[in-house]
Amino acid sequence: AQSVTQLGSHVSVSEGALVLLRCNYSSSVPPYLFWYVQYPNQGLQLLLKYTSAATLVKGINGFEAEFKKSETSFHLTKPSAHMSDAAEYFCAVTTNTGRRALTFGSGTRLQVQP
Amino acid sequence: EPEVTQTPSHQVTQMGQEVILRCVPISNHLYFYWYRQILGQKVEFLVSFYNNEISEKSEIFDDQFSVERPDGSNFTLKIRSTKLEDSAMYFCASTGREETYGYTFGSGTRLTVV
Numbered sequence: 001a002q003s004v005t006q007l008g009s010h011v012s013v014s015e016g017a018l019v020l021l022r023c024n025y026s027s028s029v030p031p032y033l034f035w036y037v038q039y040p041n042q043g044l045q046l047l048l049k050y051t052s053a054a055t056l057v058k059g060i061n062g063f064e065a066e067f068k069k070s071e072t073s074f075h076l077t078k079p080s081a082h083m084s085d086a087a088e089y090f091c092a093v094t095t096n097t098g099r100r101a102l103t104f105g106s107g108t109r110l111q112v113q114p
Numbered sequence: 115e116p117e118v119t120q121t122p123s124h125q126v127t128q129m130g131q132e133v134i135l136r137c138v139p140i141s142n143h144l145y146f147y148w149y150r151q152i153l154g155q156k157v158e159f160l161v162s163f164y165n166n167e168i169s170e171k172s173e174i175f176d177d178q179f180s181v182e183r184p185d186g187s188n189f190t191l192k193i194r195s196t197k198l199e200d201s202a203m204y205f206c207a208s209t210g211r212e213e214t215y216g217y218t219f220g221s222g223t224r225l226t227v228v
Contacts, residue, residue, distance in 0.1 A: 034217070043205060043221035044157070090157060101147060101159040101170055102207075102217060 002027040002093045006105035014113045019078040021108045023065075023091030026072065033074040034092040034102065035065055044090065050074060061085070086112045116140040120206050120220035127196055127227055135191045135223045137206030146189045147207040147217070148181065150174070157205065163189065196227045 007022040025031055035047040048059025055067040065076045074091060088109050092102040119138040127133050139146050148160040161171040163181055178194045189208075193200055206220040 036219070044207075044219040046216065046218070049216060092157075100145075101162050101172075102149075102157075103159065104157040106156045 002031060002095060002103050004091050004093050004103055004105035006089075006091050006108050008108055009106065010109045010111065012111040012113060013081045015083055016080050019063075019076070019081045019085065019110065021076040021089050021091075021110065023074045023076065023105060024072050025074060025091075025093045027093060027095055029095045029097050031093045031095055033065075033067060034094075035059065035063070035074075035076050036090045036092060036104075037061075038088040038090065038107075040087075047076070047089075081110075081112045083112050083114065086110055116218070118206055118208055118218050118220035120204075120223050122223060123221065124224045125226070127225070129198060129227055130195050133193050133196055133225060135193075135204050135206075135225070137189045137191075137220055138187050139189055139206065139208030140210075140218055141187070143208035143210050143218075145169075145209045146181075146183070147209075148191045149205045149207065149219075150202040151205065151222075152199075152202045160191070160204075193225075196225075198227050201225060201227045 003026045005024045033050040036044040037047050038044050047063050048057045050057050050067045058064045063078045065074050067074050088107045090107045091105040094102050121136045146163040149157050151157045159172050161175045162169045180192045182190050203222045203224050205222045207217045209217050
């Protein structure tokens with residue numbers, strides 16, 4: 001079975017500062033990893049995904065994430081936060097064997113201070 | 115950009131009533147999913163559907179739940195006798211042939227059981 005742990009339920013940064021949202025996964029087989037963003041009262045929008053190609057994945061809105069197998073991590077970063085980045089961010093994992101549905105982390109709410 | 119469409123966006127129902135949540139997945143997608151998100155909590159997998167049958171379900175998906183693809187476009191989730199704890203946001207998602215390569219989510223249906 002796979003699982004995801006997101007460290008920090010709330011993260012607050014200043015506008016223009018680095019954004020770092022942490023995600024660690026557990027999987028007995030090679031994982032596929034995803035980051036989704038959820039704006040208030042909206043659905044889940046895919047930011048980026050890792051599917052065993054390049055370990056550094058670039059997504060939309062200037063976000064990127066790096067798959068580190070040795071650390072079982074898939075942290076999300078953005079060099080400079082914008083007010084519009086304020087949202088809930090979910091890391092998710094699946095594999096191509098066993099349960100194929102996404103398993104989500106608990107989410108991290110990002111606040112961006114002016 | 116193709117979308118997954120969910121209706122209604124909000125539904126209020128009395129405890130014990132049946133509700134049907136509707137989804138129109140992306141037309142060439144093959145795998146269909148329902149997830150739910152209780153307010154303030156993580157997104158949880160309910161059920162996946164492939165080739166006109168359930169391919170996987172979670173422990174949440176008990177006998178009060180059922181899914182159906184009544185025609186070539188709609189995918190429905192029925193809750194037979196709603197309980198207060200069924201109040202949640204319900205998300206439909208679909209993926210293409212490579213199911214682990216990307217899940218497109220709908221905007222969700224907020225179900226409130228009173």
